[in-house]
Amino acid sequence: MDVYEHPFWEEKSEKCLQCGSCTIVCPTCYCYDVRDEVSITLESGERIRVWDSCLLPDFTKIASGERFRKSKLDRYRHRFYRKGLYIPLRYNFIACVGCGRCIKACIPKIANPAEAINTILERKSESKGKLIYKLPEGIEAKASFVPEPAVIKRIETLTESEKLFEIEMMARDKFDFQPGQFVEVSIFGVGEAPISISSPPSENNRFELVVRKVGSLTGKLHSMREGDKIGIRGPLGKGFNTKEMEGKDLLFVAGGIGIVPLRSLIKYILSENNRSKFGKIFILYGSRTPKDVLFMDEIREWEKIRDVEIKLSVDTCPEGMSWDGCVGVVTTLFPKIEIKDPKNTVAVVVGPPVMYKFVIRCLKDIGIRDEDISVSLERRMKCGIGKCGHCQISGVYVCKEGPVFRYSEIKDLPEAFS
Ligand SMILES: Cc1cc2nc3c(=O)[nH]c(=O)nc-3n(C[C@H](O)[C@H](O)[C@H](O)COP(=O)(O)OP(=O)(O)OC[C@H]3O[C@@H](n4cnc5c(N)ncnc54)[C@H](O)[C@@H]3O)c2cc1C
Ligand code: SF4
Ligand code: SF4
Ligand code: FES
Known part of the structure; x- marks a missing residue:
């Protein structure tokens, strides 16, 4: 833990090609992206998981353009910390089986976890900074991967780029949530996006979302009309206490x-x-x-x-x-x-x-x-339930343990505030 600022990370990451091969060949890496694939007739399709890699620069990029692991060093080090600290703390095992596939796949020969750990141990005195890390209290996500049917009851244009959508859950009488929680809005053929609930909790099955048009899903939602159907997963995450x-x-x-x-x-x-x-x-x-x-x-x-x-x-x-x-x-x-x-x-x-x-x-x-x-906190999110790895800040799942955090719980995590 006290080797977070070790010069080893810089020496090695300088050579990283950001190809992602080390994670793609790894039998224990499981972070993924989610995509919708539609048939040529546009009549059917499926939502699929595809491998993604935390070594790629856009892995953490959000709509405002912010990337939360900005440098090659941040991304290179994250892989070792995930395998050697974040996963062991959470699940009690090291996320490396010693198969050596990453060693073979890495062209500049910098991906070997054993080499990283041994070198750092040998040169421990060169370390400058410490990572103070404790898992915040989480909640069990109740939602599944399957969106529930919902209908857009009302649309209000608020500004040039923001619209308010009143949503009704078709198969529920009541939609319970805490202020601060979010839902994954799903449009078949386009994908999903995490959106905060903007209305207060109520006794019925309706709630409001306010959506800024920034890309494909939010753009499609802006083009929809009252009465159109969408999918909703949630409520997700931890809200305000x-x-x-x-x-x-x-x-x-x-x-x-x-x-x-x-x-x-x-x-x-x-x-x-x-x-x-x-x-x-x-x-x-x-x-x-x-x-x-x-x-x-x-x-x-x-x-x-x-x-x-x-x-x-x-x-x-x-x-x-x-x-x-x-x-x-x-x-x-x-x-x-x-x-x-x-x-x-x-x-x-x-x-x-x-x-x-x-x-x-x-x-x-x-x-x-x-x-x-x-x-x-906003982070790039895909699954919304602590599975895909996209939203992590130093191993903490923002989708599950957040997005609302007590500042004292996360202030020492180097990736929390840019
Ligand atoms: C917990 C949470 C609550 C949010 N609440 C709101 C809200 O209330 N209203 C609102 O307008 N926006 C909200 N956002 C941001 C919103 O999720 C993104 O703007 C949206 O995912 C972009 O999707 P897109 O398909 O339109 O964009 P894309 O076409 O996919 O991409 C446009 C840009 O958005 C980024 N992006 C893509 N997918 C995501 C993702 N899953 N998470 C974050 N950024 C992404 C891309 O890196 C790219 O820069 C919230 C995000 C989070 C994490
Ligand atoms: S040696 Fe460890 S990190 Fe490398 S591919 Fe095998 S399991 Fe993954
Ligand atoms: S395989 Fe090597 S060069 Fe490619 S991303 Fe991994 S560490 Fe970097
Ligand atoms: S969004 Fe997938 S782990 Fe948080």
């Missing part, structure tokens, strides 16, 4: 479409039945430009509720648009609020990957403790 928030002041910080999962939590907390269980509520919400602000009408309604203070910012206000809020990134809103009792305040942060470290610095400055900060 609302019990722990009771009796506390709450500070919500949202960036961009981070407001989408937060809306589920905010509406739950502000509902008539629940409002009295929580203290004062602060909402800081930053968007790119005024036309990207989501749920403005609802925000105006939330502001009218007792002890709710909301501050909005936009990164820029282009000519021709009007804006009476703050111009600047979301952290410029912090001086505008006064948190009187930081030790009795829970903060919840959801936004683009780049936002977290700056917001967390502000939270620490005002005295909010690490264990009182919750974050919801």
Whole structure:
């Protein structure tokens, strides 16, 4: 564990061709991608698993372009840590049977796990950094790989790139979920995408999704109409712990479409039945430009509720648009609020990957403790239930043990915050 920053990783990974052969030939590597293959008549098809490799640069790439293992070194080292630490911790065995296939397949001859471990042990004194690693508490995913039928009941255009979809589960009377959980939206022939639930829990079988159009599945969803059928798997992942928030002041910080999962939590907390269980509520919400602000009408309604203070910012206000809020990134809103009792305040942060470290610095400055900060993290996801390996941050499955984490649980994982 204390060899995370060992120079060995750099020396070897420099030669890596990023071909992925070491993982493809390995009998114990099992990470995969999911694709839809459709017949030439478009009348039938199947959803298939295809091998994928954590050595390939796009393995962790998300819609905003962020890659969570940016360098060859990160990806090269991850393979050894997965085999030698993350899997042993989780399942109690080493994920290498010593078959030697990777040694043969690797052209620059750098894939040999035995060589890596022996060299590092011999040169242990050269190590600089330590990986502090503990598995967060997980939940058992109840969902299967099979999507359930659902129908789009209502579509609302929110901005140029975001639409709201009200979904009804056709084979269920009630759809139970926690704010912060997500579903895998499935369109046959196109694929699946993880999307957060944006409405609060209800007594019926309906819920809302807000989807930004960025690629094939989200593009197809944007072209669909009310009454069209889709598939849903879920609810998936671990949501916000609302019990722990009771009796506390709450500070919500949202960036961009981070407001989408937060809306589920905010509406739950502000509902008539629940409002009295929580203290004062602060909402800081930053968007790119005024036309990207989501749920403005609802925000105006939330502001009218007792002890709710909301501050909005936009990164820029282009000519021709009007804006009476703050111009600047979301952290410029912090001086505008006064948190009187930081030790009795829970903060919840959801936004683009780049936002977290700056917001967390502000939270620490005002005295909010690490264990009182919750974050919801976006990662590339395929299976959504801890099988395909795509969403891992240093061995933690974001789809299963997250996407909501207590900051104190994951702050020491080097891959958690870029
Ligand atoms: C837990 C979670 C909750 C999310 N909630 C929302 C939400 O509420 N609203 C919303 O608009 N978006 C949300 N996203 C992002 C959304 O899943 C991606 O934008 C979507 O998967 C892109 O699919 P696509 O087929 O349209 O894009 P593609 O055509 O597949 O690719 C476009 C880009 O998206 C990236 N991408 C592809 N597949 C995934 C994937 N499975 N996960 C992440 N990135 C991917 C690709 O690397 C590429 O850069 C969420 C993601 C996660 C992990
Ligand atoms: S030696 Fe280990 S890591 Fe290499 S292919 Fe065989 S099982 Fe996989
Ligand atoms: S086989 Fe060798 S060169 Fe190819 S990705 Fe694996 S370590 Fe890199
Ligand atoms: S998305 Fe497959 S393991 Fe998390």
